Amino acid sequence: MPRRPARTAQKTRRPQRSAPRGNPADWPLYEAEVLRGLEEVARTELGTIRGLDVVAAGDEAVRFRYGGDPDRLGRLRSVVAVYAVRVWDVPRPRGLLGHQQLGELTAWLRGVVAAGGHRSLRVSAAGRDSEVMERLTAEMAGALGLPHQPEDGELRLRLRPAAGGTGWEVLARLTPKPLSARDWRVCNREGGLNASIAYGALALAGLRASDRIFNPMCGSGTLLVERALMGPYEAMVGVDIDAGAVACARSNLKAAGRDVEVAQVDALSTGLPPRSFDLILADLPWGDDIGTHGGNAELYPAFLNEMHRLCSRGGRMVVITHELRLFERVLADSPWQGRELAQVYSGGHHPKMYLLTRG
Numbered sequence: 001m002p003r004r005p006a007r008t009a010q011k012t013r014r015p016q017r018s019a020p021r022g023n024p025a026d027w028p029l030y031e032a033e034v035l036r037g038l039e040e041v042a043r044t045e046l047g048t049i050r051g052l053d054v055v056a057a058g059d060e061a062v063r064f065r066y067g068g069d070p071d072r073l074g075r076l077r078s079v080v081a082v083y084a085v086r087v088w089d090v091p092r093p094r095g096l097l098g099h100q101q102l103g104e105l106t107a108w109l110r111g112v113v114a115a116g117g118h119r120s121l122r123v124s125a126a127g128r129d130s131e132v133m134e135r136l137t138a139e140m141a142g143a144l145g146l147p148h149q150p151e152d153g154e155l156r157l158r159l160r161p162a163a164g165g166t167g168w169e170v171l172a173r174l175t176p177k178p179l180s181a182r183d184w185r186v187c188n189r190e191g192g193l194n195a196s197i198a199y200g201a202l203a204l205a206g207l208r209a210s211d212r213i214f215n216p217m218c219g220s221g222t223l224l225v226e227r228a229l230m231g232p233y234e235a236m237v238g239v240d241i242d243a244g245a246v247a248c249a250r251s252n253l254k255a256a257g258r259d260v261e262v263a264q265v266d267a268l269s270t271g272l273p274p275r276s277f278d279l280i281l282a283d284l285p286w287g288d289d290i291g292t293h294g295g296n297a298e299l300y301p302a303f304l305n306e307m308h309r310l311c312s313r314g315g316r317m318v319v320i321t322h323e324l325r326l327f328e329r330v331l332a333d334s335p336w337q338g339r340e341l342a343q344v345y346s347g348g349h350h351p352k353m354y355l356l357t358r359g
């Protein structure tokens, strides 16, 4: 499944800036690109940042003003990417080729590149093959000294009519790679969960320092690492039936600097006593790249029963799956109480996250 391939994001250190100052209406404008379904999670995470004012939230985007150090935005975990936004009072993109506008545009972009360390450029815009767009792209590439790589250029620029007004706006991605490509991911596997989705599921399920956490079917360890980075817990262990997955999860945890036990064990026969865990995190096989639909028809009911045995009274289980009809049917016949947390749209898949509670 096209859960995003892992790439190691580049980090560029900038000197710390002092606390936000001045009138919030004058703070620089940014836009966070968000997976559909995670907008509320993103708003909540953005709301924890001092000196950040959300000005608009829509599908797959949250727009905000921020007066603090932009480095902080590169550490957001729920969003795909953050873009700096500038608006020019021009009626058409051709206006950006004017002497003054082009000077302002390239000076602004030089600042973005100096902070982010981008090594190439690409432009996303309606009509990007038009003569004007091609000229604009060539001017920016020349002025910034960056090669134009139309498919995967690191400085991703988006050009569009200004939101709710006249003029055109340019959005420049702050980081060379998407933020969902975490620094800790040194190993990926087929079916690796998008880290922003993992973060969203964990945030929606709620963090408790007293939780004894179990991550059966941990794969490359995305849920383990993201949970370990989010705050304290009582205990956490991951298992996978596949030796390669166990090694992969261990490498990622090591890269994240987190000490979590991972073992090669069948989640359906761990030999652990009843009620060993308070929170179970399960990204089940979706039946396409990992597992099969036929196999899942047997796996899902057995899994729900065994996890019910391992979960404490009042405990919770987060389930992420794309096998929606099967899962909802099996859930209805299980001893769990369940509710949907969110449905996320990512790379052609639209998995749901559920929160199950054990009475």
Ligand SMILES: C[S@@+](CC[C@H](N)C(=O)[O-])C[C@H]1O[C@@H](n2cnc3c(N)ncnc32)[C@H](O)[C@@H]1O
Residues within 6 Å of the ligand: 189, 191, 192, 193, 194, 216, 217, 218, 219, 220, 221, 222, 223, 239, 240, 241, 242, 245, 265, 266, 267, 268, 283, 284, 285, 286, 290
């Ligand atoms: C969808 S993948 C998990 C992906 C993981 N969340 C990640 O980010 O890499 C499902 C995993 O379940 C594992 N698995 C399947 N059946 C299992 C079982 N009975 N016990 C333990 N692991 C199992 C597979 O080996 C696979 O790694």
